[in-house]
Amino acid sequence: MPSLTEQIECWLKEQLIRSRENILEIKRSELAQEFDCVPSQVNYVLETRFTVERGYLVQSRRGGRGFIRIIKLQMDLPEQLQLLRDSIGASISQGQAENILLHLAEEGLLNRREKRVLQAAISRDNLKVALPLRDMIRARLLKAMLLALLGE
Amino acid sequence: MPSLTEQIECWLKEQLIRSRENILEIKRSELAQEFDCVPSQVNYVLETRFTVERGYLVQSRRGGRGFIRIIKLQMDLPEQLQLLRDSIGASISQGQAENILLHLAEEGLLNRREKRVLQAAISRDNLKVALPLRDMIRARLLKAMLLALLGE
DNA sequence: CGGACTTTGACCTTTCCTGACCTTCATATA
DNA sequence: TATATGAAGGTCAGGAAAGGTCAAAGTCCG
Known part of the structure; x- marks a missing residue:
């Protein structure tokens, strides 16, 4: 059984691929709810799995209408x-x-x-x-x- | 859906471009009515989105014939x-x-x-x-x- | 056992939006 | 002319809705 972190990582990558785009926007709290975990778990996944080193850029905004945006860098x-x-x-x-x-x-x-x-x-x-x-x-x-x- | 702030920001920039000028004059209360929000929301948008850093100048006058003027800075x-x-x-x-x-x-x-x-x-x-x-x-x-x- | 990786939760900061209250100004009027 | 008035715009504090941080506790594996 894959760890929670791996499940979330997979799900996010899946979405990235399926959307045929290199940008994915999510709500931290919604994602947390979906996986039935605390919101900060999402941060952990982002910090360890979606780093610049691995070819991802993560942006976010707090407050009303906040979001987290994951951008997959195209590495040719x-x-x-x-x-x-x-x-x-x-x-x-x-x-x-x-x-x-x-x-x-x-x-x-x-x-x-x-x-x-x-x-x-x-x-x-x-x-x-x-x-x-x-x-x-x-x-x-x-x-x-x-x-x-x-x-x- | 974009936030109210973003909608107003967009609308103002749109007007600036469409008028082919670098100056836009508005009435705070009218704009607020148009977006169905309190007038101070307009101030919020101006303070956060039309700063000098972002290349804008905002002037205004109170009282009768009051107005708000947004100037897009054009410098060499x-x-x-x-x-x-x-x-x-x-x-x-x-x-x-x-x-x-x-x-x-x-x-x-x-x-x-x-x-x-x-x-x-x-x-x-x-x-x-x-x-x-x-x-x-x-x-x-x-x-x-x-x-x-x-x-x- | 021990170290690395996960998971959790309490607490913090940022952003947006509202509303009550304040200040300024043109103009009508005494 | 002096003043009153109504019509602007300005300020500020507060609340709600996000996301962020950090350290403690738990798990896994060599």
């Missing part, structure tokens, strides 16, 4: 992305990061404008945070930005 | 950049930053890819730093990225 370059994720890891230096950008630019996956933006975001002068932390923030940002870019 | 790049630098300051919330991105995207200064990248870089989920610092890092990154993008 899965192996490249996998490679990127691996080479970035949990922490990365500015030099390493710049090498990656260079490489991607050479491959034509990044235009000049885009490269400049990424470059700005990973620069130590702009991050201005002390060192163990800085490389970790840079890694997270770089991964998220590249996924946003390359995942359709 | 250097002006925009100056305004951006000022409004970002040394620290900025995710919401404010998103308003700016929305504004720039609407102006056509940011395409969808670019907007997604910037969005990723300012997201609290990706920054993952505690709060006073997070807003400061976001401000620095946003300024640097916009400069890289628009400053040429």
